[in-house]
Amino acid sequence: MNQIRSIKGTHDILPAQSKDWQDLENQIHKTANLYGYQEIRTPIIENATLFNRGVGQETDIVSKEMYSWDDKDKSTISLRPEMTASVVRSYIQHNLGSNSLLQRLYYIGPSFRRERPQKGRQRQFHQFGVEAIGSNNPEQDAEVISLGWSVLKSFGIDNLELKISSIGSHNCRDNFKTKLISYLDPFINQLSEVSQRRLKKNPLRILDTKNDQEKQILKSAPKIEEFYTNDDKNYFLKVQQYINDLGIPFKIDPLLVRGLDYYTQTTFEISSKDLGAQDALLGGGRYNGLIKALGGKDTPAVGFAAGMERVLIAAKKRKKPKNKTLCIYAICTHDESLGILQRSSEKLRNLGIKVVCETLRRSMRSQMREANKCNADFAIIIGEEEFFNKTIQIKNLSEGKQESIKYQDLITYFKSLTF
RNA sequence: GUGGGUGUAGCUCAACUGGUUAGAGCACCUGUUUGUGGCACAGGAGGCUGUGGGUUCAAGUCCCAUCACUCACCCCA
Numbered sequence: 001m002n003q004i005r006s007i008k009g010t011h012d013i014l015p016a017q018s019k020d021w022q023d024l025e026n027q028i029h030k031t032a033n034l035y036g037y038q039e040i041r042t043p044i045i046e047n048a049t050l051f052n053r054g055v056g057q058e059t060d061i062v063s064k065e066m067y068s069w070d071d072k073d074k075s076t077i078s079l080r081p082e083m084t085a086s087v088v089r090s091y092i093q094h095n096l097g098s099n100s101l102l103q104r105l106y107y108i109g110p111s112f113r114r115e116r117p118q119k120g121r122q123r124q125f126h127q128f129g130v131e132a133i134g135s136n137n138p139e140q141d142a143e144v145i146s147l148g149w150s151v152l153k154s155f156g157i158d159n160l161e162l163k164i165s166s167i168g169s170h171n172c173r174d175n176f177k178t179k180l181i182s183y184l185d186p187f188i189n190q191l192s193e194v195s196q197r198r199l200k201k202n203p204l205r206i207l208d209t210k211n212d213q214e215k216q217i218l219k220s221a222p223k224i225e226e227f228y229t230n231d232d233k234n235y236f237l238k239v240q241q242y243i244n245d246l247g248i249p250f251k252i253d254p255l256l257v258r259g260l261d262y263y264t265q266t267t268f269e270i271s272s273k274d275l276g277a278q279d280a281l282l283g284g285g286r287y288n289g290l291i292k293a294l295g296g297k298d299t300p301a302v303g304f305a306a307g308m309e310r311v312l313i314a315a316k317k318r319k320k321p322k323n324k325t326l327c328i329y330a331i332c333t334h335d336e337s338l339g340i341l342q343r344s345s346e347k348l349r350n351l352g353i354k355v356v357c358e359t360l361r362r363s364m365r366s367q368m369r370e371a372n373k374c375n376a377d378f379a380i381i382i383g384e385e386e387f388f389n390k391t392i393q394i395k396n397l398s399e400g401k402q403e404s405i406k407y408q409d410l411i412t413y414f415k416s417l418t419f
Numbered sequence: 420g421u422g423g424g425u426g427u428a429g430c431u432c433a434a435c436u437g438g439u440u441a442g443a444g445c446a447c448c449u450g451u452u453u454g455u456g457g458c459a460c461a462g463g464a465g466g467c468u469g470u471g472g473g474u475u476c477a478a479g480u481c482c483c484a485u486c487a488c489u490c491a492c493c494c495c496a
Binding site for chain 2: 308
């Protein structure tokens, strides 16, 4: 009988780790709120159609990595492989655009892709991200980038690198695509198998190649910036200017091509050297066509998604804040007194004090050891003697001093300590 | 989907070229005069060496298969 393990590429977040997750989540909530973004939570399952249309049928994510199955009513359901499409679906469904011209939204949660796991890549992974829906101005792009940068910085990650690019408007991209194809066509035999396939399906992706020979060929290939319209050019310059004004260092990386179909204009990525091959912590960009493509009004939007597991890997070296709250370990060596101990613990908790009660009926020695192990500041002790005297022992564990007080004075004793 | 690496206690690792009953540190539990933590000391529990075959008098060690984990390609967060 072999034991049941978690599914490949999925991980338990154990108690030893969960504090880090809570810290990260708190930091996300805090920063997003400082920027005026509100949280949105959407279901983990959606109609497969949403991602087929939203993310793109041709993308790897949808074509080979998405978990989908037929439901009893014959509709096809998918585990979300990312969250932007869901947020946009929700935006359209609830007509959020009618509340105000601009929706600033953020989210936290798991997504699923059936990939081969490796460092910083899992089948169930967690993302946080933001979507600013409604503004078509470069300052909005800068704000979103700034928010992402700020979360990572404030979580104690250094060594960050911001890369930005623009893939231009739809027309620009189409022209570029055609020219790129005709440039690469004569070289087709020198291209790798993958790139040959991409040339037909998604030529822009070839720019991402790590193959040296292909890099060489690409050196004199047409550049995307040659196809920018004046508007594209100005827009991108403005984005750069604003990011610069914010004091965020960045590199322009013309080869930065986001793999999802919905991007337009600005794309960006923040990476860290502290990760392995999967070094992107956060990636995003503008997606002006998506809302319309999903059946909403033509609405511009920009956003990003960040991988929380990757953020936590990159944040390994951060110094963790230690805001310890007062903690009491409640010891009992007299079975008749267990009820009293639980009642007084409850009262102390109402004061906001953490109280951990012994429930194993162990020896005094073991209970004291336990108190020490869980880092309690105080032990309160009721035994047979205290039971009959209506008293309770209070031991200050850092000083080692112990005193006996009347049971009825317990609350006032600790009340004076907490304020 | 393709390649490489690794599987010994909860964790980190030992076990010379195959050779007694597979060890250590940390963690865990119990004690050190019976109601008091940390430190120290003593003891204890915990393993079918991932699994299944094979070679051999003898396998943790060699061979094959399988599974799992891991890293990388691909792609992405």
